[in-house]
Amino acid sequence: MRYFGKKSMIAAALMATTSMAQAADVEVLHWWTSGGEAAALNVLKEDLSGQGIGWNDMPVAGGGGESAMTVLRARVTAGDPPTAVQMLGFDILDWAEEGALADLNAVAAEEGWDAVVPAALQAFAKHDGKWISAPVNVHSTNWVWANKAILDELGIAQPGSWDEFVAALDAVKASGKTALAHGGQAWQDATIFDGIVLSVGGVDFYRKAFIDLDSEALGSDQMVEVFNRMATLRGYVDDNFSGRDWNLASAMVINGEAAFQIMGDWAKGEFLNAGKTPGEDFLCFRVPGSAGAVSFNSDQFAMFGVSDKDAMSAQGAMAASIMSPSFQSAFNVVKGSVPARTDVPNDDFDACGKQGMAELAAAAEADTLVGSIAHGHANRASVKNAIYDVVTAHFNGEYDAETAAEELVTAVEIAQ
């Protein structure tokens, strides 16, 4: 009896190992666990199961993928990485440098990805000339969401410049409502920061300071102005903003407690979910002063190196499915983002979605498409978080604008 027990335990362990390596399965690590997102992902799952490929779901939510990245490290260290991992920006390149990612060039060539994916996205999906991940969507962060009813009531037109925006905020504040709905979390502060940097210095300044990490630009007067504008916005936020979840801030706009929110396009889901219609109930427009530029972040599925032939073909099939126009459309309609390839028909998208797609294509064309600082598409995680530290400290009143600019230079230097 005892002997049997031991033997069966070993057998169970063996079975577990074999099942992991089983040919036509993909194991997918992601943090899209909420209703809409998961439903969107289910489209992909169904698509693959139609091709006879099993889906081994491995969701780990938390901290915008932070928990998932921790888990990923454990899995890679254990020598048992998932087939595909939802990933953002520089994380993909970091893993590529560790030599952990697969080579998707065959699929990419077959499907002609090079032609349809904007170059700015390719920068994160390719490493050393090899495709390593399949971009799912493009989010952009320099959006403002506004409650149309409040604007109409107060006679405010959609602001086109920074001064108009400040005037509009003043008007709302005077009416007793909260002007700007915001949640005081580091990444939300930084999301606003994305738009403000673009509005102050445009794409060139943005690139110089946050992509090239030029210390002169980081400490420049323009940067002081960026922090001044952040401080201005801070004046329109209610007292109770700290620690608030972004979707509660969205709810304030939806419920008419607040007029504006600066947030990425995922916020649209909250509006739609509350039964609101773009253009009628709420407005979407670029952060005033940043029009023409798009700061983006892109969810991608980075493909990890698998040795088994069957697993490789399953992985290839998954990559192809992700990039198929039908999935790109279906997924992004639900998610609020825009497709990662520019040739997807916009029929199914709403007004904001259509606007986003058009602006993305235009920005890609005009080379004004820049990676989001807040969402890890401008620099590596260490730098991103160092910037978070300064931005959030300033926004919470720890530094004045000049000190913040100085601190930014030091923080970025240490993090490099």
Next chain:
Amino acid sequence: MGFLDINNVTKSYGNVEVLHRVDIAVEEGEFLVLVGPSGCGKSTLLNMIAGLEDITSGEIGINGRVVNGVHPSNRNIAMVFQSYALYPNMTVGQNITFGLEMHGVPKPERDKAMTDVAKLLQIEQLLDRKPGQLSGGQRQRVAMGRALVRDPDVFLFDEPLSNLDAKLRVDMRTEIKKLHEKLKTTIVYVTHDQIEAMTLSTRIAVMYQGYVQQLGTPKEIYDTPANLFVATFMGSPAMNIMPARVAVVEGRPHAVVQTSEGGEAQLPFSQDNMAAWDGKEILLGIRPEAITDPDGADRKSNNIVALQNRIVVTEPAGSDTFVTTTLGGKDVISRLRADVSVEPGQLFDFAVNMEKAVAFDPQTEARIEG
């Protein structure tokens, strides 16, 4: 060579030797008591016999077999612990038969043995109870039952009576003695109570600081203690010890002791060889019952000496009256018959039985052989 042979046994913990070269041979059917104050090594020795502690050097043999390194359960011994060590989760019956069960004795035999023992100890009605429901005396019986049922070569008792109240202790003492006389088994019994040692044993080993100070029958220990420690440890009240000088008067050695009135009393020794100590200081030991009133003195003694001394305190104890007086500058207790009327401050004529007096070398504290 005896039935239980303790041969040159020592015990050390690290560098500290706690038991020094112990040699005891116990004959079959003997009742050996190890007695001494706490920390003297008596329990350590018992545990080594039981096999619960390693032997550092030397040998222990039981029934002709060296048992060094033999597991306790294979030494054919049984032990009664101070706390009784009854298994709290088992009934009395299970407690008694646990050892047999562990030795693979079949159930019918176990039950029979249990019934016999329970009858012997009159605990039949307790067999289904848990130890927690028993009184102290009952637990004690169960603990003995557990030992008896094994029918061992040697019984080991580790202060078995010290957790009982005074009355019960005396009863159980008698009971153990009866049991020994009935069963004639070999017993090693550890206690710090010298009365238990005197009443129960056939032989006593008095231990102190890791040494066996004296090994002998109760009478030997009592009458001719090997040294000052044994003399004062055994007996209650303790033996009186007083400084004295030896003087040969009329060819006979005397002990010269200072009396309470400042004078000197000359007490003739029964031991002639004390003459060799002429003029030297010794310590004189006289038990309380050897200093008494003239009518109470031992009539068989050939050496009763009268001594006048002043009474300091009287303590009537019912059967006797204890009287404190001063000799050689020390308080000395004497034991008078109860009906002698004495007053503190009174000058009293004592009768000293010098046949029972012993002398000690003040340097070595050993008894001067007579």
Next chain:
Amino acid sequence: MSASAQNQAVQTGRITRTFIYVFLLVASLFYLLPFFIMLVNSLKPLSEITGGNMMALPQTWTIEAWGAAWSTAQVGVEPTGLRPYFWNSIKMVVPAVVISTVLGALNGYVLTKWRFRYDTILFGLMLFSCFIPFQIVLIPMARILGMLGISGTTTGLILVHVVYGIGFSTLYFRNYYAAFPTELVRAAQIDGAGFFQIFRRIMLPSSGPIIVVCVIWQFTNIWNDFLFGASFASGSGAPMTVALNNLVQSSTGVKEYNVHFAGAILAALPTLLVYIVAGRFFVRGLMAGSVKG
């Protein structure tokens, strides 16, 4: 002594007693408040939460959120609710608690009743292991699980929990057994019982209180663990906390707070149950040993 035994000696006046009762009641409000918030909001429709006062009682009472959390909420791509993960947790917790408790009991038994040279140092080493921050073990542990071929399996997860449970279970049992009369062990040795027989027949039957303490402690810690569960379990084998986290922590989706709270209470039910059922024995068990340090 039983846990309900009261100190008969202390006399208190009427005013003092009133004060004591008031204090105790206020304290219990403090302890109950978060649970109250969770419970109340789990019984509201979502619109009422995002719209109104979160501390108020529901205007419309509904248990929809509970049903959703248990069986239909989206925890990954599948709308399975927490149900399947509940069983994953059970499959992990039960063996892990049993093994770590048994090991702790054996260790405590050895360290108190079979003393040998340097045993206190060994115990110190084990005890100090309680204090290791779990974040630092993640990477090397993953490597070792990978080498053993049990990465991503429940077996691996059980191993991890056993390893980091040994310190406390050994501490509990050692302190308890230290007060257990050594004479009983000696008596049993003379009776001929071997190492395991003594353990099984003498020690274990008397270890009830401390087993309760140890089981409560281990059960709570292992059931509530998130870090190891997320890192070392495969997706469909993940424990309840990982699923709950997926339910609660979605970053860019709609937050259904009522479902979150219902799920949170569901996830906590087993531990709550353990505390309420075994709570009486808990104080008794602590009394019997572990507070003796």
Next chain:
Amino acid sequence: MAQASDVDFKTKLQHWIPKVVLSPSLFLVLLFVYGFILFTVYLSFTDSRILPSYGWVGFENYSKLWRLSHWTTSLTNLGIYAFLYITICTGLGLGLAIFLDQKIRGEGILRPIYLYPMALSFIVTGTAWKWFLDPGIGLEHTMHLWGWESFKFDWIKNRDYAIYTVVIAAVWQTSGFVMAMFLAGLRGIDSEIMKAAQIDGASNWNLYRRIVIPLLRPAFLSAFVILSHLAIKSYDLVIALTGGGPGRATELPATFMYSYTFTRNQMGIGASSAVIMLMTIAAIMIPYLYAELKEKK
């Protein structure tokens, strides 16, 4: 006498079994605790970023670490937090235990109420606490609704006070457990000692201050160990309640370590902060363990 028999098999076996029984646990602990600690120490001297790497950089990580202002913030926070948490938990736990020990009616209901928070993980209760402490929707809001307009409780939003809200939630979670430990200690005190003290004329106050509390020393020590290890390991709590904010005002070494190791891809710095944490724990625990274990001997 018969020939000297060798050490018999059973004794030999009994000599080895205890060590054999202990060895798996010891092996596991040595490998999975001490092996990993050594590994972490090693990592702290390397240039590891996303995964362990073995390029030796000496003390560079340590010097970087001490230049980071929020590392010092997190250490200061730990000091404030650990001190208040341990003191308040001990005080509250002791108070509740003493009061509960006064033949209280309904003790059987109250005790699990105080104890249950320990059963819940902060993934579960963090949100509830966050709401309760939030001035916009929680306690302050409710007080305003009840007509107490001037009531103000916005600590969680205030950089200087947020750490105290972490203390409140932490106290809520563990003080019941501490209460149980003290209650067990109180129940273990010989009631004759209490009677004797009362006959000596001690007031209730003096009875507890001079007699009972000193007798609870073992419970105090156990509570101290458990609380200090919980304080140093506090992670879930901060993440769930404040996420380290406002700003970085409630960062603790544990959150710092996690974020550098896993989210900022600066594993070397994370490891060096872990080493400093371990050294702190050792500095507190080793004297305690030494005293405890020596006394036992």
